[in-house]
Amino acid sequence: MTESHTAVNIKDELEAVIHDWGLQEKVFAIVTDNASNMVAAVNLLKVRHFPCYAQTLNLVINDMLKELPHLSALRKKVIGIVSHFHSSVKSFKQLEQAQRQQGADPLKLTIEVETRWNSTFYIFERYLKLHKEVTSALCLVGKKDMCLEEVDMLS
Template identity: 25%
Template sequence: MDYSHTAQNIHDVIMSVIQDYGIQNLILSITLDNASANSKAIELFDNSRIPNTAVKYFHARCACHIINLIVKSGLKQVESRINNIREALGWIMASNQRIVEFSRYCTSKDILPRKFQKDMPVRWNSTYLMLKSALPYAELITSFYNVNTANDTRREKLTDGDWYVATVVVEFLKVFYDVTVDLSGVYYPTSLLAILKLYDMADVLRQYSENVMVASAVVAMQKKFENY
């Protein structure tokens, strides 16, 4: 759609596609994410000639979007720890000179240098990938960053505690990342995988519910999980 994404416009576009293909009697559900305009668009189908629109589950909410909401609610609880690592990586990657200096530092420790990317706030999986890529370099990043910013009182110094939390978070979020990848497939049906993946996520939430490092995150995620 190259015009306003209002509920009416969304409804009209979907309806035109259904009518063009003549599949009014073949629609079981429509999958959309949780944007309010999408939910309102679904309500407009109540007066259409499509069967089953009165069924409670006619609107099949996008599983990957729900996972995104669940995980982001948890990450907010450990944001301060993650932000320390994010800031350190951003500082190192902020200039070519620092990148070169960090590469030389890695080489001096017989470690293969690499670059790091900061995450995007709207995509939790980018946070997962950022932490996962940085963990093998935790000691090098900490020493390089803390020494070079020692006189900068505006910057929090990295600690072992930051990396310990990051380690637990990466282990904890792996199943959510894997589920997102599996359910984002385009060359195979994904709906039949959803219920199995829901059990995987519920099991991980249960396992980590008593881990002091992520307990607050788990509580927030369980609440969001149960809402959907």
């Protein structure tokens, strides 16, 4: 959209798309994110609005994580470790080498995407799989202070 994202402008854009696609008599509901301007735009169209289930679930998961201080702190540390490996070629190479020494094809640590709730799960899942190799690589590059104890991960 080239205009401001007001409810009226969004409604006008949606109406234009519905008309261009010949869907005037076929649209009975629209799914959007939970932004107030989107909800208002759909309401102005006088069709039923459904909030995006994936975004709603993501908001619930993020709120839940904030209520669990131990898990939030652990998440922050893991995100820091992942960020380190994605920004340090030396550490990344050490992690690859540690995996090869275990006879495994190298995997990258997964990046968390704030708008995708399952990425939090995947970042922990991948970290747990590579915990020993990550710890080894961090020690070899002089970043032992970043290492996590296995007991932290399991609790």
